[in-house]
Amino acid sequence: MKEVVLDCFGEACPVPLVKAQNKLAELEVGDVLIVQIDHSCAMKNLPEWATKDGHNVEVEEVDDGEWEVIIEKTK
Amino acid sequence: MAEEKTVSRRSSSASRKKPKKNQIPFGVTLVAIILVIGIALGTKSPTLALFWVTGICFGAILQKGRFCFTASMRDPYLTGGTSLTRAVLIAFAITTLGFAAIKYGYAAQGLPMPGMSYVVPVSFATVIGAFIFGIGMVIAGGCASGTLMRVGEGFHMQLISLFFFTVGSLWGAHDFGWWKYHVISKGKAIFLPDVFGWAGAIAVQLAIIGLLYIAAEKYEEKRKAE
Numbered sequence: 176m177k178e179v180v181l182d183c184f185g186e187a188c189p190v191p192l193v194k195a196q197n198k199l200a201e202l203e204v205g206d207v208l209i210v211q212i213d214h215s216c217a218m219k220n221l222p223e224w225a226t227k228d229g230h231n232v233e234v235e236e237v238d239d240g241e242w243e244v245i246i247e248k249t250k
Numbered sequence: 251m252a253e254e255k256t257v258s259r260r261s262s263s264a265s266r267k268k269p270k271k272n273q274i275p276f277g278v279t280l281v282a283i284i285l286v287i288g289i290a291l292g293t294k295s296p297t298l299a300l301f302w303v304t305g306i307c308f309g310a311i312l313q314k315g316r317f318c319f320t321a322s323m324r325d326p327y328l329t330g331g332t333s334l335t336r337a338v339l340i341a342f343a344i345t346t347l348g349f350a351a352i353k354y355g356y357a358a359q360g361l362p363m364p365g366m367s368y369v370v371p372v373s374f375a376t377v378i379g380a381f382i383f384g385i386g387m388v389i390a391g392g393c394a395s396g397t398l399m400r401v402g403e404g405f406h407m408q409l410i411s412l413f414f415f416t417v418g419s420l421w422g423a424h425d426f427g428w429w430k431y432h433v434i435s436k437g438k439a440i441f442l443p444d445v446f447g448w449a450g451a452i453a454v455q456l457a458i459i460g461l462l463y464i465a466a467e468k469y470e471e472k473r474k475a476e
Contacts, residue, residue, distance in 0.1 A: 189325075215313070
C-alpha cells in the first residue's frame with residue numbers, strides 16, 4: 176500500500192481535479208492519494224467526483240484555507 | 251471502516267498542523283465595519299446602501315454555497331456530476347418567474363417595463379460569444395462573479411484573472427460600438443412575451459429549463475453507470 180502526496184497549492188480548479196484523476200489512474204487498488212489544495216472550489220468538485228467514482232474520501236482542513244483531500248482507491 | 255483508520259493515521263499533515271486561530275472576533279469586527287459603512291452610505295443615498303448590502307449578501311452566498319457558473323458547465327464533462335448545473339437551472343427558473351412578475355406588473359399598468367435595454371438582437375454572435383466566454387472562464391478558473399469571490403477569499407492567482415478580466419472588459423467596451431453596428435444589430439431582437447404572450451412565454455421558458463434539468467439528471471445517471 177502506497178501513499179502519494181499531490182501538491183496542488185496555488186492551482187485553480189479544475190487543475191487539482193484533473194491532476195488527481197490522472198494520478199489516481201496510475202495507482203493500485205488500496206493506495207492512498209493525498210491531494211493538497213488551497214482553492215475552495217476544488218474542495219467541492221474533487222470529493223464529489225471521488226465519491227461518485229466509488230472511492231473512500233476524507234477531507235481535512237489542515238490550516239485556514241488549506242485542505243487535504245484523502246482518497247483511497249477502491250477499484 | 252478499518253481502511254479509514256489507516257487513512258487518518260497517515261503522516262503528511264500531522265506535522266504541519268497548526269493550532270487554528272479563533273475567527274469569531276474577526277467576524278464580529280467585520281460585521282460591525284459592514285454595518286458602519288452601510289449606515290454611512292445610507293445617509294448619503296439609500297440606493298448605495300442597498301447595493302452595499304445586496305453585494306455583500308451575494309458574495310457571502312456565492313462563497314458559502316460554492317455556487318460556480320463555471321463548474322456548472324464544466325463539471326458534467328470532468329466529473330459527471332450535474333448538481334451545480336441543476337442548481338443554475340433552478341436559479342434560472344426562479345428568476346424567470348421573478349422577472350416576469352416585475353415586467354408584467356409594469357406592463358399591466360401601461361408603464362414602460364424596466365430592463366428592456368437587455369432585450370438585444372439574437373444572432374450567431376450570441377452563440378459564438380457564449381462559446382468564447384465558456385472557454386475563457388474555464389481557463390481563468392471562474393466567471394466574473396466567481397473570480398471576484400475567489401480574490402476576496404485570498405486566492406492570489408486569480409488576481410491575474412481579475413486584472414485581465416478588467417483589461418478585456420475595457421477593450422470590449424471600447425470596440426463594442428463597432429461590433430454593435432456591424433454584427434449585433436443584424437440580428438433580430440426577440441422578447442418572448444411578444445411572441446407567445448405572457449403566460450405562453452413563461453410556460454415555454456420553464457418547459458425548456460425543465461427539459462434541460464431532466465437531461466442533466468439523466469446524463470448524471472448515465473455517467474454514474476459507466
